[in-house]
Amino acid sequence: MSKFNKKKGGELPAISTASLPDIVFMLLFFFMVATVMRDQTLMIKNNLPTANQVEKLDKKDLVMYIYAGEPIERYQATYGTSAKIQLNDKIANVNQIQDFIYQERASKREELVDYLTTALKVDGDSKMGLISDIKQELRTANALKINYVTKTGDAVKNN
Numbered sequence: 001m002s003k004f005n006k007k008k009g010g011e012l013p014a015i016s017t018a019s020l021p022d023i024v025f026m027l028l029f030f031f032m033v034a035t036v037m038r039d040q041t042l043m044i045k046n047n048l049p050t051a052n053q054v055e056k057l058d059k060k061d062l063v064m065y066i067y068a069g070e071p072i073e074r075y076q077a078t079y080g081t082s083a084k085i086q087l088n089d090k091i092a093n094v095n096q097i098q099d100f101i102y103q104e105r106a107s108k109r110e111e112l113v114d115y116l117t118t119a120l121k122v123d124g125d126s127k128m129g130l131i132s133d134i135k136q137e138l139r140t141a142n143a144l145k146i147n148y149v150t151k152t153g154d155a156v157k158n159n
Contacts, residue, residue, distance in 0.1 A: 042070040043079075044086050049124040050153035059145065062115050064104045064143075066097065068130055069123025083126050085134065094130075097137040117145040 044067050057063055067086040070092050071079040075091070084091050087100045118138055122131055138146060 040065070040089055042067065042072070042086070043075050043082060043089075044071050044122050045093060045125075046121055047124050048121065048149060048151045052148040052154050054150060054152050057117065057119070059115070062112060063117050063119045063147070064101065064107070065119050065121055066100075066134060067121045068126050068134065070125070078096075083123070083130050085130070088159075094133045094137055097134060098141040099143040101138070101143045116143070117147050118143045119147045119149050121149045 011028070018046050046067060046069055068083060069078075070081055071091070078157055085094060086092065087096065092100070100120070105116065108116065120131070120134065135146065138144070
């Protein structure tokens with residue numbers, strides 16, 4: 001006669017789902033915090049040229065991007081097929097670059113204005129005349145720190 005009876009069924013107890021909502025909300029909160037939203041929609045072709053000596057910029061928040069190239073197929077009916085300039089999320093003319101630079105400077109703190117860099121993301125097939133016009137407007141706006149954005153790789157040499 002034993003005092004302890006063995007269970008004959010051997011069934012597993014039910015799994016508690018009480019903590020499941022907590023886990024779901026922790027995951028949701030993690031992905032909301034860790035996800036970076038795209039800040040600009042690219043409206044132009046941007047096949048960057050390659051370079052073999054590339055340096056990374058330290059502070060991305062102090063960079064103003066100017067995109068140049070042909071509009072992508074979706075926008076060619078509206079803007080045509082010639083090379084255009086994109087400032088933030090809109091296609092612009094060369095004469096609007098100064099206003100863009102002044103707006104970007106106004107949005108930054110006063111002590112950071114001297115450290116602002118203008119990065120040109122220019123399609124590899126763009127004409128140099130457009131880039132020269134962009135640089136002239138940047139000189140007029142006194143935005144003299146210019147960076148050309150490229151892909152890492154060996155530059156193709158034409159003989």
